[in-house]
Amino acid sequence: QPAPVKIGVIYPLSGNSASAGNYSKMAIEVGADVINNGNAELAKIIPLAKGGGLPGLGGAKIQLIFADNQGTPAAGQNQALRLISEEKVAALIGAYQSGITLTASAIAERHGLPFLTAESVAANLTERGFKWFFRTTPVAIDFARAYSTFLKEQKAAGQKVGAIALVHENTEYGNSVASVIADQFGKDGLPITQKIAYSANSSDVQPQVLQLKEKNPDVVIFISYTSDAILYAKTMKELNWKPSIMIADNAGFNDPAFLKAMGSTVEGLVNRSAYSGGKPGSVPAIFNELYKAKAGVELDDVSVRGLQGFLVLADAINRAGSTDPAKIQAALRATNLPAEQMAAGYDGVKFDDKGQNVLASSVVTQLQGGKYVTIFPKARATANVILPYKGW
Amino acid sequence: MLIDARNVTKAFGAFRAVDDASVSVEEGDILGLIGPNGAGKSTFFNCLTGDLPVTSGSVSFAGADVTRLPPEARAKLGLARTFQVPLTFESMSVLDNATIGALLRHHTAREARAKARDVLQRVGLGHVTDAPARSLGTPGRKRLEIARALASEPKALLLDEAMAGLTPTEVRDAIELVRRIHGDGITIVIVEHIMEVIVSLAQRVVVFHQGREIARGTPREVTSDPKVIEAYLGRRKVRHA
Amino acid sequence: MSITLVQVIVSGLLLGAVYALFSSGLTLIWGMMNVVNFAHGDFVMLGMYAAVMIWTALGGGPFAAVPVAAMLIATLGIVSYFLLVRHIMRGPMLAQILGTFGLALFLRYSAFWYFGADFKTLPDTIVGGSFVLGGVRFEGSRVLAGGMGLAITLALHLILTRTAIGSRMLAVSEDATAAQLMGIRPQRMQALAWAMAGAATGIAGALIANFFYTSPTVGETLAIIAFVTVSFGGFGSVLGALVAGLIIGVVESLSAYLIGPVYKDVVVYILFVLVLWFRPQGLMGKA
Amino acid sequence: MSALLRIEHLEVRYGDLIGVADVSLEVPAGSVVALLGSNGSGKTTTLNAIAGIVPVSAGTVAFDGENIAGQPAYAIVRKGLALSPEGWRLFTQQSVENNLLLGATPLSDRKRIPQLLERVYAVFPRLAERRNQRAGTMSGGERQMLAVGRALMSEPKLLLLDEPSLGLAPAIVDSMYDAFAALHKDGQTILLAEQSVDLALEAADYAYVLQVGRSVLQGPATEMAHNPDVQKIYLGIE
Amino acid sequence: MKRYLFPGALVVLALVYPLLVAGSPVWERLGALVLLGAIGASAWNIVGGYAGQVSVGHSVFFGFGAYSAVVVYTHLGWPPIAGAPLGMVLSVLLAAIIGVPTLRLAGHYFSMATIAVAELVRVLSSTSEFLGGAQGLGGPAMPRTVFDLSFISATPFYYIFLAVLAFLLGLTWWIERGRMGFYLRAIKDSERAARSLGVSSGRYKLYAYMLSGAFTSLAGSLYLCMFGFVDPESGFGILISVKMVVMAALGGAGVLFGPLVGALILVPLEELSNSYLGGRGAGLTFVVYGAIIVIIARFLPSGLLSLFERRPARPPAAKNQPASGHAD
Ligand SMILES: Nc1ncnc2c1ncn2[C@@H]1O[C@H](COP(=O)(O)OP(=O)(O)OP(=O)(O)O)[C@@H](O)[C@H]1O
Ligand SMILES: Nc1ncnc2c1ncn2[C@@H]1O[C@H](COP(=O)(O)OP(=O)(O)OP(=O)(O)O)[C@@H](O)[C@H]1O
Numbered sequence A: 001q002p003a004p005v006k007i008g009v010i011y012p013l014s015g016n017s018a019s020a021g022n023y024s025k026m027a028i029e030v031g032a033d034v035i036n037n038g039n040a041e042l043a044k045i046i047p048l049a050k051g052g053g054l055p056g057l058g059g060a061k062i063q064l065i066f067a068d069n070q071g072t073p074a075a076g077q078n079q080a081l082r083l084i085s086e087e088k089v090a091a092l093i094g095a096y097q098s099g100i101t102l103t104a105s106a107i108a109e110r111h112g113l114p115f116l117t118a119e120s121v122a123a124n125l126t127e128r129g130f131k132w133f134f135r136t137t138p139v140a141i142d143f144a145r146a147y148s149t150f151l152k153e154q155k156a157a158g159q160k161v162g163a164i165a166l167v168h169e170n171t172e173y174g175n176s177v178a179s180v181i182a183d184q185f186g187k188d189g190l191p192i193t194q195k196i197a198y199s200a201n202s203s204d205v206q207p208q209v210l211q212l213k214e215k216n217p218d219v220v221i222f223i224s225y226t227s228d229a230i231l232y233a234k235t236m237k238e239l240n241w242k243p244s245i246m247i248a249d250n251a252g253f254n255d256p257a258f259l260k261a262m263g264s265t266v267e268g269l270v271n272r273s274a275y276s277g278g279k280p281g282s283v284p285a286i287f288n289e290l291y292k293a294k295a296g297v298e299l300d301d302v303s304v305r306g307l308q309g310f311l312v313l314a315d316a317i318n319r320a321g322s323t324d325p326a327k328i329q330a331a332l333r334a335t336n337l338p339a340e341q342m343a344a345g346y347d348g349v350k351f352d353d354k355g356q357n358v359l360a361s362s363v364v365t366q367l368q369g370g371k372y373v374t375i376f377p378k379a380r381a382t383a384n385v386i387l388p389y390k391g392w
Numbered sequence B: 001m002l003i004d005a006r007n008v009t010k011a012f013g014a015f016r017a018v019d020d021a022s023v024s025v026e027e028g029d030i031l032g033l034i035g036p037n038g039a040g041k042s043t044f045f046n047c048l049t050g051d052l053p054v055t056s057g058s059v060s061f062a063g064a065d066v067t068r069l070p071p072e073a074r075a076k077l078g079l080a081r082t083f084q085v086p087l088t089f090e091s092m093s094v095l096d097n098a099t100i101g102a103l104l105r106h107h108t109a110r111e112a113r114a115k116a117r118d119v120l121q122r123v124g125l126g127h128v129t130d131a132p133a134r135s136l137g138t139p140g141r142k143r144l145e146i147a148r149a150l151a152s153e154p155k156a157l158l159l160d161e162a163m164a165g166l167t168p169t170e171v172r173d174a175i176e177l178v179r180r181i182h183g184d185g186i187t188i189v190i191v192e193h194i195m196e197v198i199v200s201l202a203q204r205v206v207v208f209h210q211g212r213e214i215a216r217g218t219p220r221e222v223t224s225d226p227k228v229i230e231a232y233l234g235r236r237k238v239r240h241a
Numbered sequence C: 001m002s003i004t005l006v007q008v009i010v011s012g013l014l015l016g017a018v019y020a021l022f023s024s025g026l027t028l029i030w031g032m033m034n035v036v037n038f039a040h041g042d043f044v045m046l047g048m049y050a051a052v053m054i055w056t057a058l059g060g061g062p063f064a065a066v067p068v069a070a071m072l073i074a075t076l077g078i079v080s081y082f083l084l085v086r087h088i089m090r091g092p093m094l095a096q097i098l099g100t101f102g103l104a105l106f107l108r109y110s111a112f113w114y115f116g117a118d119f120k121t122l123p124d125t126i127v128g129g130s131f132v133l134g135g136v137r138f139e140g141s142r143v144l145a146g147g148m149g150l151a152i153t154l155a156l157h158l159i160l161t162r163t164a165i166g167s168r169m170l171a172v173s174e175d176a177t178a179a180q181l182m183g184i185r186p187q188r189m190q191a192l193a194w195a196m197a198g199a200a201t202g203i204a205g206a207l208i209a210n211f212f213y214t215s216p217t218v219g220e221t222l223a224i225i226a227f228v229t230v231s232f233g234g235f236g237s238v239l240g241a242l243v244a245g246l247i248i249g250v251v252e253s254l255s256a257y258l259i260g261p262v263y264k265d266v267v268v269y270i271l272f273v274l275v276l277w278f279r280p281q282g283l284m285g286k287a
Numbered sequence D: 001m002s003a004l005l006r007i008e009h010l011e012v013r014y015g016d017l018i019g020v021a022d023v024s025l026e027v028p029a030g031s032v033v034a035l036l037g038s039n040g041s042g043k044t045t046t047l048n049a050i051a052g053i054v055p056v057s058a059g060t061v062a063f064d065g066e067n068i069a070g071q072p073a074y075a076i077v078r079k080g081l082a083l084s085p086e087g088w089r090l091f092t093q094q095s096v097e098n099n100l101l102l103g104a105t106p107l108s109d110r111k112r113i114p115q116l117l118e119r120v121y122a123v124f125p126r127l128a129e130r131r132n133q134r135a136g137t138m139s140g141g142e143r144q145m146l147a148v149g150r151a152l153m154s155e156p157k158l159l160l161l162d163e164p165s166l167g168l169a170p171a172i173v174d175s176m177y178d179a180f181a182a183l184h185k186d187g188q189t190i191l192l193a194e195q196s197v198d199l200a201l202e203a204a205d206y207a208y209v210l211q212v213g214r215s216v217l218q219g220p221a222t223e224m225a226h227n228p229d230v231q232k233i234y235l236g237i238e
Numbered sequence E: 001m002k003r004y005l006f007p008g009a010l011v012v013l014a015l016v017y018p019l020l021v022a023g024s025p026v027w028e029r030l031g032a033l034v035l036l037g038a039i040g041a042s043a044w045n046i047v048g049g050y051a052g053q054v055s056v057g058h059s060v061f062f063g064f065g066a067y068s069a070v071v072v073y074t075h076l077g078w079p080p081i082a083g084a085p086l087g088m089v090l091s092v093l094l095a096a097i098i099g100v101p102t103l104r105l106a107g108h109y110f111s112m113a114t115i116a117v118a119e120l121v122r123v124l125s126s127t128s129e130f131l132g133g134a135q136g137l138g139g140p141a142m143p144r145t146v147f148d149l150s151f152i153s154a155t156p157f158y159y160i161f162l163a164v165l166a167f168l169l170g171l172t173w174w175i176e177r178g179r180m181g182f183y184l185r186a187i188k189d190s191e192r193a194a195r196s197l198g199v200s201s202g203r204y205k206l207y208a209y210m211l212s213g214a215f216t217s218l219a220g221s222l223y224l225c226m227f228g229f230v231d232p233e234s235g236f237g238i239l240i241s242v243k244m245v246v247m248a249a250l251g252g253a254g255v256l257f258g259p260l261v262g263a264l265i266l267v268p269l270e271e272l273s274n275s276y277l278g279g280r281g282a283g284l285t286f287v288v289y290g291a292i293i294v295i296i297a298r299f300l301p302s303g304l305l306s307l308f309e310r311r312p313a314r315p316p317a318a319k320n321q322p323a324s325g326h327a328d
């Protein structure tokens, strides 16, 4: 039995984003379990799912070494160094928050070790000229395009989209996504009539909702973390106001915690997701079952992206046939995974020379009967759009 | 005129603790300030030193109008004081307490420390220089405050009941100490309820009552003033004299 | 004035009363023993979890949760007092920061370990919905919390300023030895103070949980608000916390509505620094 | 007369320093006993040790026949003892009247409180005038009055007074000592530390002299007043 | 002789530490992290420990330092370390602006006001485009010259930090023994008495605050050089301030080596507990970390260095009548 291949996983396992980090951790554990112990159904689609570890390395098992970035760039970087130098991991994956990915991947770059981010979307990450950095997730512009096309389609179908409000939290995530959406919508002639920035982890969002209520836009797009997502949903119900289309940019509104808490009051909520559900027997559906058994909740955007990133990395290591970082790097460069092998709703995985996955994409989903179902693009849709937004 | 307070009033809300008091002290004087409890003596001191801003009136010291100056500026001009409730630096040694005072006129810590030792010796704390200030009893602290003030080499020293709590013998020593301080050319204003101290030290006495001056003169004159006896000394004043 | 503006002010006032409620425990501990409890936010957080647990495990609403949370957090206060605070009070003021910060981390992550990182919320059906009064919408859970906030802070204020027990507690806070000379048992009073503060904080938590999310780190958000409220109003003054809480609530609400939510904290902090500039002891603090 | 308080070989240490080395004394019920001694001789330490606010390191303190050494102050105080301490230790944030009411905490008969308040106000009319003023803003002498008044509020079996005349104007000292005399006549037991020997010996039945932490002399007050040794000790001749 | 034993041993150990752990990047880095923590806490100690003005908003200076360093890179293309002097100058100015109103405040009010100021700056920084808004700013991704201080090993950082710390402690020691040291302690004990002796307490507190701010800012600049990224939370976050306070308090505030000792305990504790427990994701890191702080505070409220002090005779009651009234 060859020595196991160690993969370092850096996530926020404590601090404000710990919820996301812990779900992603479980998703990746599911992925590793599939590779190490096999899953008959998946094996029909994904070669690595046959079990028995990585065939390219003589059946070496994958060993995941998790580290907590504690929500701080310093801890992220310190842990990256530890994983590299003490744990001698073959590659790193992480670190959720873009700022932390930035510092942690810098260490990997200096040590010449592949670093794959499965969920950090900040644009500058792939602009640094790094040679060891890869990103599987779609970035803001992909989301923006998806919304834009979706809304134009709804407009054509007779929905009112004359006034669009953008409500976003004021950290890196919200700001960057909001500005990209605003740009894209501008180009596409979709009018953004109201922009509300607020500080994350608010204690009260009534004033914001009252501002919305006053202007009464047709469409609202929320870019919020979980805690604020919950407050918005609650407050909108309290003040009894809803737009005819309510779009939530993922993050908080996708959090299983949000669904558990607010599910029944946001029926009809439109969301985007890397997780597209899928028909029984498809990769996402099978992984979802496995994941549900472990985590008690459905796969969602965050967890599926983490899982997908991990699968890409495992595939590359397998093809590298070695834990030599340079070989893994080369294998990653050569990655070309087809859409049907995707756990996430991407069109596949293929990196450009900056390390960005050019086949990354998002689907648009809607909350129907307490579950997110894919409604856009048509090709992937599993259900029809139901509008206007129902709410509570 | 070293200290000249004119029409000083200090009000706390509607209550005037010091009410239009004018007191002046010549250089080289020892002025006694007496009066019943709550007459406003300490408050008046605080107005002189700048610990409290006056409500109205003016204070000048060594020819300069100091009415608006903060306490530290007045100290630099040479006005030193002790507090009725001792405020020693409790975490420091006796020597360091005095050194703080000495640093006002000495540049280096070394020089200041030498000066401090000297002063401690003079006030009779030479044997406890290294003890922490908090181990001193109330009278010891008051003595330390005198030392600290002297170490700042003041022109004038305001003593607020510095001898309270001393035994008769110790009071006699303390009177001697004040005489010596005075002998060094330091002007002194002294508040004390022990009449022996006032009678034997003060050249002039001002008597306060309810924030106002009710009498002034030599110690003999004021102690026989019926107003003062009525308001302050009481029937059996002899016992204290 | 537009009806929306009235709505904004009303929601600010209700929020402010809640701020006052969860700040009152902090100000009480300060006033009673000159201790700034950096774990205060985490006490609130545990109170919130108590309410969540009572709902999920027993299906109980606030009428069950409030007394239970009050008792639990009061007990926590007493235990913290005897195991930790009593000892750190012997040290310098910094020891309080050290000790209560450690306690904060310990509590926060014990909750994390036990409850997980998930956000929890109570169904908003617990405190029956909302009602409209003169065009202004009132939400039941907030009215309940705000009303209780007012009532409890006023009660605490009266206890401290008008009763013998309050006077004894204040005596202990100022000089424990002198209090002993009055025949008062300082530790008993201090434990009582921690119990009272704990109870108020637990109640606050249980009520907030009705309209706020609960998570292990929620205390951090709340603690800073509480610190600002308490120093704004004057350390040790429960009435001050009430007034400051109401002011902060309204100012936050108005500035979020009129200027923009991102700037509401900016406005509050600037106001706070201005207040301290003109009244260094806070609105109602003692000089 | 039986001894209400009996101290034997009391020793108190402050870390390495010795506050009181060996003090023995007796306070019979109904008597006024004076504790004399120069600055730093240990009067305050002795009184504080009796009240329990400094720990006794050796010796016994028997109050009403029970050894109270080592008991916490609050327990001792509740047995019927009150101290007006050095440095007053008022509750500066509270009103004058609240300070007095706090003094009455150990009192079991709460109905006596108004009467006791009146009694204190009669001795110190200034306190009555200022009953709502914050204690921390009182003048030095006013604080002294308040400290003594507060000790009177619990109607203790034994009243311990640490330099009650400190900082008081002569006229107030007189009226306060008149009050002590009246209390004495009513059977109040008092242990009194005073710097002012004349004053103390005039008020007391019996006196002890402390010197560097030891009780070195004792006798009836009238004798002590004429005892040359007392003068010697105050002159510091050993 | 004995007095010099502890510092002497520390110096020798400090100089050879990287040799002892050579080959283990994690331990090399840990050494640098301890020193960086010690620089921050020692800087804090000047105003918080010696002058007794407990600032819980020192992150404002740390953030200024970190942002100055990254801003000179982002907007001027200079190496980040070139921003350090700028940060120090700005922090001195900032300290003057913050200090004048807040240093008048007593005790906890000062602490709370400093928190408020830091939070204010944090919120403002997240709205400033110049500072990269909430996204934050990154330093040079790839080292261009040696001045970018982009080392693979932490050892060069270790020696840079050591030199800075040595300078800072030397300066503190010099201050402690001179006029300013005496004055600061006096102000801490009784400001009123100090003023009566001619101590311009406001001025000296301000000096201490400015000096402290300058070095805290330097710590921030060094942090940026090492980690290469700052955003509002990691620059101005309250946790940064609290950690400085906690480190100093843990070792002994107002004691020269207190913050260093605090850093020696806390930083490794933080790193090791995260390394060994963090990956499980149950928050156990902080349960342990918090519990250890609680235990130290419980048994050594005056800090670890109080263990080595000769026990001073404690007064029977710590509290004297506070001199809050005016009537004296
Ligand atoms: N802040 C205040 N508010 C109200 N009254 C005050 C305040 N400060 C002082 N007083 C009152 O002002 C009066 C003057 O006090 P001051 O301390 O000057 O008296 P004093 O002459 O020094 O008396 P003593 O001999 O007892 O020391 C006192 O009656 C005191 O109670
Ligand atoms: N807190 C303390 N720490 C250390 N030593 C102390 C302390 N309090 C008192 N002492 C010492 O104990 C001894 C007795 O002091 P004590 O105060 O009992 O004397 P006293 O007779 O009351 O004198 P005074 O005239 O000063 O009131 C003195 O040597 C004093 O220095």
Ligand SMILES: [Mg+2]
Pocket: B041, B042, B043, B084, B160, D139, D140, D141, E327, E328
């Ligand atoms: Mg006075």
Ligand SMILES: [Mg+2]
Pocket: B137, D043, D044, D045, D086, D162
């Ligand atoms: Mg004494």
